[in-house]
Amino acid sequence: MANPSLMMFGYTGRLREVLERISAKVGDTLRVEKGDTVYEGTLMPRTELGDPNCVVLKLPNGYNVGVRIGEDTKISKLSSGKFRRPKPPPLLAKPDPSKPLVTIVGTGGTIASRVDYRTGGVYPAFTPEEIYASVPEIAEVANVKLVEACNVFSEHMTPDLWIRIARTVVEELNSDARGVVIAHGTDTMAYTAAALSFMLRGLHKPVVLVGSQRSSDRPSSDAPMNLLSAVAVAARSQIAEVCVVMHGSVSDDFCLIHRGTKVRKCHTSRRDAFQTINDLPLGIVRDRRVEMLTQDYRRMNPKGRVELDDRIEPRVALVKVTPGMSGDQVLALLELGYRGIVVEGTGLGHAPESLFGAIKKAGEKGVPVVMTSQCLWGRIDMKVYSTGRDLLGMGVIPGEDMLPEVAYVKLMWVLGHVRKPDEVKALMLKNVAGEISSRTDLRTKPPSNPI
Amino acid sequence: MANPSLMMFGYTGRLREVLERISAKVGDTLRVEKGDTVYEGTLMPRTELGDPNCVVLKLPNGYNVGVRIGEDTKISKLSSGKFRRPKPPPLLAKPDPSKPLVTIVGTGGTIASRVDYRTGGVYPAFTPEEIYASVPEIAEVANVKLVEACNVFSEHMTPDLWIRIARTVVEELNSDARGVVIAHGTDTMAYTAAALSFMLRGLHKPVVLVGSQRSSDRPSSDAPMNLLSAVAVAARSQIAEVCVVMHGSVSDDFCLIHRGTKVRKCHTSRRDAFQTINDLPLGIVRDRRVEMLTQDYRRMNPKGRVELDDRIEPRVALVKVTPGMSGDQVLALLELGYRGIVVEGTGLGHAPESLFGAIKKAGEKGVPVVMTSQCLWGRIDMKVYSTGRDLLGMGVIPGEDMLPEVAYVKLMWVLGHVRKPDEVKALMLKNVAGEISSRTDLRTKPPSNPI
Known part of the structure; x- marks a missing residue:
């Protein structure tokens, strides 16, 4: 015994x-x-x-x-059960000089731990040895270096922490790392991906966010394959963009590479929860091989240098409109000193007339209002119906095909740079990091019901 | 000339x-x-x-x-172009006593007009003659009667108008109508469908919301097929529920029948924008034929009587959480006297800790807080991670697999009936109108990316 x-x-x-x-x-x-x-x-x-x-x-x-x-x-x-103690970690594999260096940045997500410390495990250790031990194939793809930027559950992520993560990434990319993988909880991973997309100017190497939907101590965990695929994208792809790599199906057959400004979490628990919206995914990863699905992406330039541009205005609010919504909610935001408002409107970009007074007041106070759609799929078009034209007349900025969450992050970043209404509008309507598609690929589909 | x-x-x-x-x-x-x-x-x-x-x-x-x-x-x-005046409407077809009566309730949607008056046409007439003229096949399915409940663009729909529509529907169903079709703009159709689902107690006949994504004067309009399919469901199906009937694909091949508490608009412009979430659609309509996809629906009872239960508390707010969100937004709602709050949280049902103070305060003031997920697909499970357990400890009510929009409408209706926290919780967790699925059908899929 x-x-x-x-x-x-x-x-x-x-x-x-x-x-x-x-x-x-x-x-x-x-x-x-x-x-x-x-x-x-x-x-x-x-x-x-x-x-x-x-x-x-x-x-x-x-x-x-x-x-x-x-x-x-x-x-x-x-x-009675048998509890097997986890095997002791193996000795650190010697770095293989023929392999690229990938820095894995920890933020508090569960992906890189052998046993999920959020759910009761006792081995939250975060060392290269642990990584090699849990996913031995990683050593065949890259030498890894581990850095901890922060340690919070992703639902508690904040704009301050986005900046801390961005700084860590810039430091690594401007030194020896061929690419960076950011281990992140899935709840707000898409927001962080968008924030990094705007903050990393002149990005010259891959930046890959990865997470897992199932604890890594479960037999059905998606953690090992997601992590291996993310390291493969950082070590082998030519993508010089911020992207998210997660399961592409409920089987362990492939991961998808999503552009950081076009992705959202679309299921509370499924492994293929992450979806590219209003565009095609950038690529697929099957067993460490990266296949691109588009030629429309920024290419790697190893001699480049990424600049940190982390000026943001965090006092931005996201307001999802509902029938019967009273203007007092928006007026309260103006009184509380919010500097920008993203409206998640209905259809092609509409808001109930009960909000018109508050939206006009925002315009008078110089608080920009950006329109997006709670449909999530499709594009804003405020010239079709009179409500949209009325709102345009009040100075509302049409958010094109930006996701509401992405427009929220972008407005923070834009307001960190410009304040004059015309300049805010011009920058919001400019495609900065792939967040606005110039045209809609016909293969881009909204969800479809099984029938 | x-x-x-x-x-x-x-x-x-x-x-x-x-x-x-x-x-x-x-x-x-x-x-x-x-x-x-x-x-x-x-x-x-x-x-x-x-x-x-x-x-x-x-x-x-x-x-x-x-x-x-x-x-x-x-x-x-x-x-120069040729403008053909619309043909004058034909004489009213005599009612065919062998056909059921379907009442079409107008609310201001564009579906039932020959030329879309919202976009410039001049024939917004809304008479049986016009309906028969635009979709002659309707006369083969039912005798129609037209009633106008209100006349607003759907983005301006309000809880007061939900009640007016519900009253009209009850009047028609408790007299000669075999079923009711509600012509409604698509922007907020899903909200109205949910509201009617809760307000029509003991529903004994079909209630079908229908709209169109394209002006009815466009050659590619979805209006005729949607309207014909909706009338077919009202005249021929055994469904005694509130449902939405809209295109099931971008071709004119079939419409889907969505349960009124499980549907949302998922695209700004596509004809197949409406999607059943977290469940299968109830059925398909192909060329006036209704095929059910499930046996799990409420059956028609022509001898029944529907009761109007329109007590609601409209002072409910829907709050979509974002990283870095400050508690002041939620505190402002409490100060403004909101009586209930639906949180559109992250992942399995989480909120940032910056909101914890405000959520506790809501509990102290007896303002119920219901948790849903901005993932939209999947189910709330607040027992998995400590953030969820913390929020449960503050009295937050887990919204199961309810859509945020549906939980918003339901909380209005629940607060019109009960106010004690335990009673509010019990009624929110009770499946009243198909809004909570007891289990998830494995065929229920979130969106998938084309690859």
Whole structure:
């Protein structure tokens, strides 16, 4: 029998006593009843960060759940399990001078950790050895260097952190890295990709954001293939743009390369959640091979130098309109001192007339208003119907085929550079980083229903 | 030569003089230069509602545009055209007693007019004769009766008008109509469909919303097929639910029947813009034949009686979260007296920690907060990550797989009925009108990129 103390790692105090009373060890299957809910799953190691009174169970669906044990819970052991300690990391492979250097920038996403520390694992270590150990094929593609820019869940990402990530990327690209991979949580990855697209001027090498939709300790995790594909794009592609590399289907057959200003997360949990909107993806990665789907991308120039242009105005608001919406919501933004507003309107770019007064007031105060569509697919055209023409008359800037989220990030960046209404409009309507397509590829499809 | 006055209809005053000076008649091709923009198109009749100083041109892309003629414009005639006056409407077909009665409720959408009055046409007439004239096949399916509930562009639809439409529908369904078709602009059609789904309790007959993405005077208009398909669903299907019937592809081959609580407009201009999200469409209509795709729908009961349940609380806000969003936006809503907030969060149902203070304050004030996802596809699961568990701890109600727009409408309706937090939560989590799927059909797909 293994040393019991080794088998209880992470659990301390009263909770450890409870577990010892039922002879529960990490790896055993437990049943916890709390109120109306019953959890049955495998006892996992606890993270130091979490609540010390929670047990972490891996449920049959693969997710980990933390359940706080107290007076209102009943806990019992269903069966003993085998918990295999993770293998110790191998010795660092010596850098292979024939391979390019790729810097992996950590931001707090789960992709690069062997066991997901957000969901209870105890090995959040983030070292090249760990990376090679979890995805050995990476060593065949590149020498990797690891840098941590920040450490937050992606839902807590902020414009300040975008800047910190951008600085790290610039430092790496202007030294030895052939490309950079940014490991990022998926929730707001598309926003960060857009922000970097605007902040990295004269980009001369690949910048690839990557994440995973499933914890990396699940057998069905998308983490290894996504990470390997992202490193392949950074090490081998000619793309000098910010892009997102994620699963292209629910099978482990290929990843897609999405332009950083044309992508959004379109599913809460599926592995192929990331979709290019209003354009074709840039390319496909199959087993480390990069195939381009378009010739319309910025090419790599190893002798170039990327400039950091991180002047932004973070006081921008995104307003999704709804029927019956009152103007008071927009007026409140003006009173709170917001400097720019992106409207997620309806259809071709409309807003209810109840907002007209507030939109006019924004114009009077010199607060630019940019129109996008909650349809997400398609292009703004405010000349078709009278509502659109009325809004144009109030100075509203039509957002072309920009995603609302991208227009939001872009307006922050634009307002960091210019303030005069004409200049704001001109820069918003200028294609800075692939965010505005000049024409719509006919193969670009909105979602279609299965029938 | 035709009577010139007939050929100038709609144009008066100074503009008429300008047109006469260049011998321009309705149907001629004109060129108008205004600033940097050049418009070339066919001169269309003017609507009485529009600006009397605008010429209405049909552009080669099929859209009509109104251009204000003034000091800054140059106008010239490129070629003469033939303008055929619309045929006079035929005599009213006698009602065929063997056919069911379908009431078409007008709301201001463009679908039922022969020439789109929003874009410059002169025949907005809305009579059974006009309907039979534009889509003669309708007379083979049903006797139609026309009722106008309101007359607004759909971007200006309001909760008050939802109630007016619902009242009209109840009146018709509880008398002779076998089903009701609601002609509605597409911008906010999905919101109205959701509102009616909640307001029509004990629904016993089909209620079908229909619209068109292209003006009905364009050769490529989707209006005739959509209207015919909608009437077919109202006259022939067994569906006792509120649904949306629109093109299922960009060809004129079939329409899809979408459940009113599971549909959204996913493209600004394509004919197949409407998509069922997180479920399968209810059925297909091919050339007046209704084929069901599921057995999971409410069946018709001709002897039933629908009840109007139109108590709603319109002071509900929809808040789409963004990285770096400050809590002041949510605090402002509380100060403005909003009674409920739907958060369009990230991923599985997360919000940035910068909003935590405001969300806690909402809880203290008894203002319910419902979580949905800006991914749109997939289901909320707030037990997976600690951010979600934190938000659950603050009393946030997980919106299951409800669309943000539907949760917004539902929260209005729920707050019209109950106010205690526990009761609000219970009703939000109860499937009232098909808005929450108990399980996800594996054939339900998010959008996929063409590769």
